[in-house]
Amino acid sequence: MxxxxxxxxxxxxxxxxxxxxxxxxxxxxxxxxxxxxxxxxxxxxxxxxxxxxxxxxxxxxxxxxxxxxxxxxxxxxxxxxxxxxxxxxxxxxxxxxxxxxxxxxxxxxxxxxxxxxxxxxxxxxxxxxxxxxxxxxxxxxxxxxxxxxxxxxxxxxxxxxxRDLVYKEIPKFRCKHSRRPEKKLEVFSEAMEEIVSRINASRKPVVIAGVEIERFGLGGKFIKLVEKYNFPVATSIIGKAVFPEHHKNFIGTYMGAVGNPAARKLVEESDCLLILGEMITDTNTGLFTSHIKRENLIHASSEHISISHHNFDEIDITDLINYLLNSKKIKKFSFKNSFAQKKAPPVKNGKLTIKAIFRELSSLPDGKYSFITDVGDCLFGCVDLNADIILNPGYYASMGFGVPAAIGAFLALPSRKPISLVGDGGFQMTGVEISTLVKSDIPALIIVVNNGAFSSLEAMDRKRDYFTVHSWDYVKLAESLGAEGIRVNTLKDFKKALELGTQKNKAFLIEAIIERSDISETLERIGNAVHRKFSRKK
The missing domain is CATH 3.40.50.970 (Thiamin diphosphate (ThDP)-binding fold, Pyr/PP domains)
Structure with a gap:
């Protein structure tokens, strides 16, 4: 061979x-x-x-x-x-x-x-x-x-x-694979005993579900674990949709002081906080505005488990979830969710807003779409998006992810139509991949949120000339690449365009025009946090 x-x-x-x-x-x-x-x-x-x-x-x-x-x-x-x-x-x-x-x-x-x-x-x-x-x-x-x-x-x-090796024959003799190091039983037992003891001693345990639950295929087990012990569950912005947001135990998206206030209250008042598969980043903690006591923290990732100030490098999140799921030593809690996610009231017709866009997208049924967001307010606004699959670059945060990610998302899950939300700035980086969508017969719906600016930067600073994004005719560009498109600036027209776009069996672009000053509540809180943290020269 x-x-x-x-x-x-x-x-x-x-x-x-x-x-x-x-x-x-x-x-x-x-x-x-x-x-x-x-x-x-x-x-x-x-x-x-x-x-x-x-x-x-x-x-x-x-x-x-x-x-x-x-x-x-x-x-x-x-x-x-x-x-x-x-x-x-x-x-x-x-x-x-x-x-x-x-x-x-x-x-x-x-x-x-x-x-x-x-x-x-x-x-x-x-x-x-x-x-x-x-x-x-x-x-x-x-x-x-x-x-x-x-x-x-x-x-x-x-x-x-x-290049001269590609067609070389592989010799019959092959080296043996090295074995992975085995986990130490005594370390595992010590960690699990301490975790069980802390959970049982707590009155208000809370779980933050992170992206590694999805990465390592632990979603089904995690839901069973939550239901077995009746834990309240929050997610982060990068961990959106790793836990069903319609579930009775879901309490919201946690982002420190810039996220859901109800989720923040439960998380930060917890006497036993289990962070499972989550990266503790500035984005996930609302620019480090979270107030989590280390002594109450159990953090499990794919690389280690830490219990307060004790670190265990030989065991990981998979070990912990499997153990807790099979354990008979932990009590079931009496949590009743008074912060359950309520269906948001409909937005009145009028000018299109970022809030209205996410409200309409949240009304789409589960099981049919893969949502992708680019960086900017498309990312921060997705805190209010209720869906069962959401891909976003919520930690590294590279612009340009939105359109090409639709290619990979569809080829991985062809039963779901990709819906990508991308700002005008992010679209100008990689938007010509609509050409690849057309060439590959991928029926993605691309929503270009056009406010003429890098709005997330303006929220953190102020309006400046160099935050202005030069205007393109995004609809004509899409058409020149073989797709179809429509431009809207009212909620009524957006609803019609969304209905049309979700029914198309080819690439379709909606240019959604909003005011430059219109931003999500999450981005507004982030901007305020940045202004409080850093003094800005006007």
Whole structure:
């Protein structure tokens, strides 16, 4: 079996059905091998879009793949892969590369930066594992280890393949895989006993459900756990929809002082706060405006468990959820949710607002749509979006995610129509991926929230000329790329456009025009928090 054949067969067996990227001369053998595999290449207009698409695909599918060329291609995908690392999205980047025999340090080969090792050294900083294939006897072990590591840690991996190796035969002799370290039973028992004791001693336990619950496929078990003990549950902005928001135990989105006041009260008054699978970031804590007592905290992630000031590196969130679900030592609590999410009253017809947009989107039925938000008020406004699948770059927060993510989301879950919300600024970065939506027959609905400005920055600062976004004719642009579009500026027209767009079986764009000063309540609170924290020169 040849190297390329082995690589793509292994990835296909790991449930990768699509590869995102752009061919280049160092990747020509790779793409030829890819075309002979069951994996379908999706060629985007730009490598950053390939990275965002692979990221979204990975979040919903469990593993994503990007295939790029050396230098100009691979280094162009750095930002999306950095986001995938930060937000724990399992993407594998495969890059073609110069032949080892041609790596003369005095040879100025095109696409080279500083040295031939510069590229892999960069990827080592933003992946959990990066390998250069060169020893035929190690190739299968290296490929297997990358796939295993990415699946296990839910963070990116990188494989660099010299182009003359793609069609080389793999020797029959193969190295054995190294075994994972076994968990220490005594450490596990000590941690679980302390957690059980703290939960049973508490009167007001609360759980914050994080994005790792979804990443590690723990959603079903987590719901059973919550119902077994009757825990109240909040989520963060990046963890939106990891727990059903219509559930009787859901108390809202927690973002410190800038989030849901009811959720904040319950979370910060808890005497036993379980943060499960959540990253404690500035975004999730409302710019660190949260007031959580460390002595009341149990924090479980994929990397460790901490109980107050005690850290256990040998065990993780999966261990904890499995243990709690099967335990018979913990009492059931009598929590009754007086803060249950109530259906918001309808918004009166008139000028379109960001609040009205999310209100209308929340009225769409579950099970039919994958929602994607870009950065800006599309992100902050989604705090008020009730849906069962929401993808957002809520921690790393790279603009440009919205449109290309619709590609990956649909290919991962073709039974759901992707609905992407993106501001005019974010759209101008990657909006031409509508071309890829059309080419790939993806019936995404793209909602461009056009307020003519970087509104989130203005909320944190003030109106300035350099926050102005130059106006495009987004509808004509969509039409020029083969999609359809409509422009609206009233709620009545938005409702009609939304009904039309959700019924379309091809890419459709709604340009939703709102006032420059119109922002969500969450963004308004964030802006106020920033102004209080930093003194601004006027």
């Amino acid at each position: 040849k190297v390329g054949q082995y690589l793509f067969n292994k990835l296909y067996k790991a449930n990768v059905k699509y590869a995102f990227g752009i061919p280049g001369d160092f990747a020509l053998p790779l793409y030829a091998s890819l075309s002979q595999s069951p994996i379908i290449p999706i060629v985007t207009t730009h490598e950053p879009s390939a990275g965002f698409a692979a990221d979204a695909y990975a979040r919903l599918n469990g593993l994503g793949l990007a295939v790029v060329t050396y230098g100009a291609g691979a280094l162009n995908i750095i930002n999306p892969i950095a986001q995938a690392y930060a937000e724990k999205s399992p993407v594998i980047v495969v890059s073609g590369a110069p032949e080892i025999k041609n790596r003369n340090p005095d040879l100025l080969l095109h696409h080279r930066v500083k040295t031939f090792e510069t590229q892999i050294e960069i990827f080592q900083r933003i992946t959990n594992i990066s390998v250069l294939l060169q020893d035929p006897h190690l190739i299968t072990e290296q490929i297997d280890e990358v796939i295993d590591t990415v699946l296990r840690t839910k963070r990116p991996g990188y494989i660099e393949i010299p």
